[in-house]
Amino acid sequence: MKLAYFPGCTLKTTAKKLETSALAVAETLGLKIEELPNWNCCGTVYSLASDDLIKQLAPIRNLARAQSFEYKTIVTLCSMCYNTLAQSNILVKNDGEKLKKINEFMSEEEDYRGEVEVKHFLTLFKEFGLENIKKIVKKPLSKLKVACYYGCLLLRPKRIGIDDCEQPHILEELVLSLGAEPVNFPYQVECCGSYHTAVKPEIVAMRAYRILENARENGADLVVTSCPLCYFNLKDRQRDVKRLYAGFKEMPVLYFTEIMADALGIT
Amino acid sequence: MRVGVFICHCGRNIASVVDVHWLKNEAAKLKNVVFCEDYIYLCSEPGQKFICEKIKELNLTHIIVAACTPSLHGETFSRTLESAGLNRYLLEIANIREQCSWVHQNTPKIATKKALKLIEAALAKLTYAKPLTPLRVPMIRKALVIGGGIAGIQAALDIANGGFEVYLVEKEPSLGGHMAQLSETFPTLDCSSCILTPKMVEVAHHKNIHLFTYAEVKNIEGTVGNFEVTILKKPRYVWEDKCTGCNDCVDVCPVIVPNEFDQGLGARKAIYIPFPQAVPLVYTIDLENCLNSKKLIVCENCFKACGPRAIDFLMEEEEVKIKVGAIIVATGYDLIPLEALPEYGGGRYQDVITSLDLERLLSPSGPTGGVIRRPSDGKIPKSIVFIQCAGSRDPEHGRPYCSKICCMYTAKHALLYKHAVPEGKVYIFYIDIRAAGKRYEEFVQRIVEEERVLYLRGKVSKVFRKNEKLVVLGVDTLTGRTVEIETDMVVVAPAIISNNGGKALAQILKTPIDEFGFFTEIHPKLRPVESPAIGIYLAGAAQSPKDISESVAQASAAASKVLALFSQKRIALEPIKAEVDVKLCKGCGICVKTCPFGAIKIIKKKKKKYAQVSKAVCQGCGSCMGACKFRAINVAHFTLKQLFSQVDALLEG
Amino acid sequence: MALAQRKPLNLEKFKIPRGRVIIFEELCKGCELCIEYCPKQILELSEDYNERGYHYPVLKSGMEDECIYCLFCQEVCPDFAIFSEKVEGEGHG
Structure with missing residues (x-):
């Protein structure tokens, strides 16, 4: 069964690493993933629009695209893309009137019938089977203590969350199957500061400091994450953290697919 | 048939939308109507006097009141008829307020026409009405209180002190509920046990209270005045009348488990009393954790240590059937x-x-x-x-x-x-x-x-x-x-x-609970201790979250309702009950299955099978009447003939 | 917290009876009744056998102090080969 891969804008630019490592891992696992042809931005920032339907156009267009190419499932890596696509999907599946209006508006596209499913790579890997992943691990990451950082968009709101929003463990389970040791990390679902990074990086620096220090206190060697924005905030903003908090030592931050690739022996 | 029609203005509620004068003139023309008048407030004292006088003066035999909803003043006008010497079931109320003037405020012309139609329909139903008398059945003047927390205890004491027998059923081994777990109560900082235990002891010693602890209500049949309750006594494996509460068994029991009464922060043995002031002071064996099972008794430490020989591992659960006239639900919270x-x-x-x-x-x-x-x-x-x-x-x-x-x-x-x-x-x-x-x-x-x-x-x-x-x-x-x-x-x-047993208990009681599991009262403001099922009352946190003072107040309120009920030896039941026309009945049994209260049975007499309705249990809901293919069952005062003629009157013209 | 996961804070107040199990290996005929019915399951069959050729009961390793003095083994043994002696003043379970 082939799956449509929806990259989203960031994955092709600042988060290229996430894409390359993820696709490489997927290939090693034998999953057939093809990039969705002619995809457009998922429209996450349109959420700011007060018109409820306008902001669904971009995500539904992508879903309609997937449907027209006969994909049953879209998989995505970026938390924001996942959140936007999944929420739009649920909205139109439950409200036939709205779906009709959207289809009518986007008259040049095929009518979306609500048949496509939106999945995040983490769910995909979990469905693949963590024991199966364990079997093909070539370089177990033993003695590596990993803090699994989720951020917010993967887990909220409940109807699209890939795991429990207060105590998730999907990443921890994955990390375990790679042979590493996930640490207890109370700040795993605390917000990274998100878009404040654009205008008020000090806020993000403060958040990143708290999150990374908490990871360090609990014995982590590195922090893994899935969301490109969280990655940027936690990793690239560390220079601001160093500036504002004396004595702050760098904490490695990686995409979870990067450590997966390492463990599976992919270069 | 001499019909009197009384049209109420209800101030401006009806009169501002419905043209009451036109209505009066048109209604006066209807068949059998000998008197038709409008009045500003019929429910008032002079209004009722007016109706009463006209009945006597003009020898009216049937009355139509066109006014507000019967839920509000049905009883008022029924009494008015009775005071004038007429049977209360020869009254029909046409609701021209909630069902007419209030909902058609923007279309007064249509509302007025509708009001006339409603009166015509009422007249059609009234044409086939029969005078009815309430059934008087003997009432069992004993009460059941479910739940032995502070509310249940208070309610039981109040009813018992009023001179009637009470059965108090508590599912835990001891009375007291959550109040027994508290250390001090606000705002006086009274020691909770100190104020509770005297009441618990009073319950245990009261000659009018039969206490069942470690027991649950399994089934309830019947209706107000005549409930048949099945109580399931769970086996304690200790005979209540033999145990002296000496504690010798506890010392030798080898099993230590978390104590539920202490929320797991304290321990107890497999044979235990939940707390030192437990009432009754009888030990209970928790067979789940005891080293023995029903089939195999290996450890007899407690049995050997018990002086009065009160321990019996072969004890079985026991069903006790009782008959009561009223039930108070005081199951508390969690x-x-x-x-x-x-x-x-x-x-x-x-x-x-x-x-x-x-x-x-x-x-x-x-x-x-x-x-x-x-x-x-x-x-x-x-x-x-x-x-x-x-x-x-x-x-x-x-x-x-x-x-x-x-x-x-x-x-x-x-x-x-x-x-x-x-x-x-x-x-x-x-x-x-x-x-x-x-x-x-x-x-x-x-x-x-x-x-x-x-x-x-x-x-x-x-x-x-x-x-x-x-x-x-x-x-x-x-x-x-x-x-x-x-x-x-x-x-x-x-x-x-609401305490866990709530949902299951609600089904047994056939009384509603809200979406959160709390028992629903019939009216939150004016009738907070009565459930919609007559004869079943609510007290304490089972109805909604509340503190001890309010629980006690509600318990006494519920008890007073029960005492008012018990002030009569017989209870008058509304005669709006289902009746079977034996000639038409084929004994097919569909009505038996449809009846939500289990009021109908199929009996065989002289080679004929037919349905028989228990008037005491029937609540007059009409489900059987709707289900019967042969139109053999009718609810008095709402017979098929009456209802069909009402519909015909509404559709005419 | 789920009741079962809590550790009671007053365990020192609860004493349970303790016994010391004494086995006459030579009298045993290997019926295994004591092993099967011990409520705390502290007995097991020995590797060794007695002069009559039977395996006899021994205390499981680590459970030598777990006997709760219920005396069932004593009462069920057909050959009076096992009994328990009360141990005074033991602590909690």
Whole structure:
């Protein structure tokens, strides 16, 4: 069964690493993933629009695209893309009137019938089977203590969350199957500061400091994450953290697919 | 048939939309109508007098009142007819307010025409009405109280002191409910057990109260005045009449398990009494944890130690059937489990406890002898963070209501902790402070001012463990700053829910519960202790979250309802009951299956099978009438002939 | 917290009876009744056998102090080969 891969804008630019490592891992696992042809931005920032339907156009267009190419499932890596696509999907599946209006508006596209499913790579890997992943691990990451950082968009709101929003463990389970040791990390679902990074990086620096220090206190060697924005905030903003908090030592931050690739022996 | 039609203006409620004068003139023309008049307020004293006089003056035989809904004044007008010497069932009320003027305010012409149609329909139904007399059945003047907490105890005592027998059924081994678990009660700081145990003992010794503990209500049949209740007595494996409460068995029992009464913070043996002042003072064997099973008795330590030879491993559960005339439901409350609060680390960190857990720690007869200790290491906490509204006022998790008692008991806990640990720090996260009872506000203010407790208005987002301490991340909305507190212990005030047995019990009682599991009252303002099922009353937290004073008040209220019911030896049942036309009935049994109350049976007499309705059980709902293919069953006062003619009148023209 | 996960804080107040199990290996005929019905399951069959060729009961390793003095083994043994002696003043379970 082939799956449509929806990259989203960031994955092709600042988060290229996430894409390359993820696709490489997927290939090693034998999953057939093809990039969705002619995809457009998922429209996450349109959420700011007060018109409820306008902001669904971009995500539904992508879903309609997937449907027209006969994909049953879209998989995505970026938390924001996942959140936007999944929420739009649920909205139109439950409200036939709205779906009709959207289809009518986007008259040049095929009518979306609500048949496509939106999945995040983490769910995909979990469905693949963590024991199966364990079997093909070539370089177990033993003695590596990993803090699994989720951020917010993967887990909220409940109807699209890939795991429990207060105590998730999907990443921890994955990390375990790679042979590493996930640490207890109370700040795993605390917000990274998100878009404040654009205008008020000090806020993000403060958040990143708290999150990374908490990871360090609990014995982590590195922090893994899935969301490109969280990655940027936690990793690239560390220079601001160093500036504002004396004595702050760098904490490695990686995409979870990067450590997966390492463990599976992919270069 | 001499019909009198009385049209009410209801002030401007009806008259501002419906043209009452036109209506009066048109209605006067209807068949059999000998008198038709309009009046400004028929429900008033002069209005009723008016109707009464006209009945007598003109020898009216049937009355139509065109006014507000019968739910409101049906009884009023029925009494008016009776005072004039007419049978109350020769009255029809046409609802030209709720069903007409109030809902068609923008189309008065159409509303007026509709009002006439409603009167015509009422007339059609009245044409086939028959005078009916209420059934008087003997009432069993004994009561059943379900639940042995403070509300159940109070209700039982009130009814028993009123001179009637009461059966009190409690599912735990002892009376007392949650009140027995508390250390001190607000706002007086009375010792909870001290004020409760005298009542418990009074119940045990009262000659009018039959106490069943460690028992549950299994089934209820019948209706008000004649309930048949099956009580299931769970086996204690200890004979109540032999046990002297000497405690010798406990010393030799080898099994130690967490004690539910102590919320798991204290232990008990497999043979136990839940707390020292238990009533009845009879031990119970928890067979789940005992080393024996029903099939194999190996350890006989307790049996051998028991002087009076009260232990019997072969005891079976026992069904007891009783007959009562009224039931009071006082099953009380429960708290949501800590696992439902993962954001506060509930279920994850040992030092995050509930308010009830803290009550046990504070209680002198509790597991720590009244000293507050951390469950993790037994140390006395130097600071405590209290989180109010944990799970309450939370639409996201399905509990939008306020649990009412938490603001008060949290203040009380803060006070008691500060008295025990004067240098300890207390932080209370709240949304509002609800202290509405008598001297409650003064109580809270005293704690705020004298005890130097820090009240922070805001919610807590997270609690997690950091080495030996707990870190609480919250916000103080009055300063607009986030707050981070390192503390030794976190006490949450969990949402109150109806006690577990509620749903199953509601089905047995056939009385409704709301979406949160609390028993529904028939009217929240005017009839808070009566359920929609006549003869079943509600008391205490089973109906909604409330504190002890209110539970006691409600219990006495419910008891007074029962005593009023019992003031008559016979009970008058409304004659609106189903009747079977034996000639038409084929005995097919569909009505038996349809009846939600189990009031119909198929009997065989002289080779004919037909349905028979128990008038005592029938509630006059009409389901059987709707289901019968042969039109053999009719509900008096709402016969098929009456209903069909009503419909015909409405559709005519 | 789920009741089962809590550790009671007043365990030191609860004493349970303790016994010391004494076995006459030579009298045993290997019926295994004592092993099967011991409520705390502290007995097991020995590797060794007695002069009559039977395996006899021995205390499981680590459970030598777990006997609760219920005396069932004593009562069920057809050959009076096993009994328990009360141990005074033991602590909690």
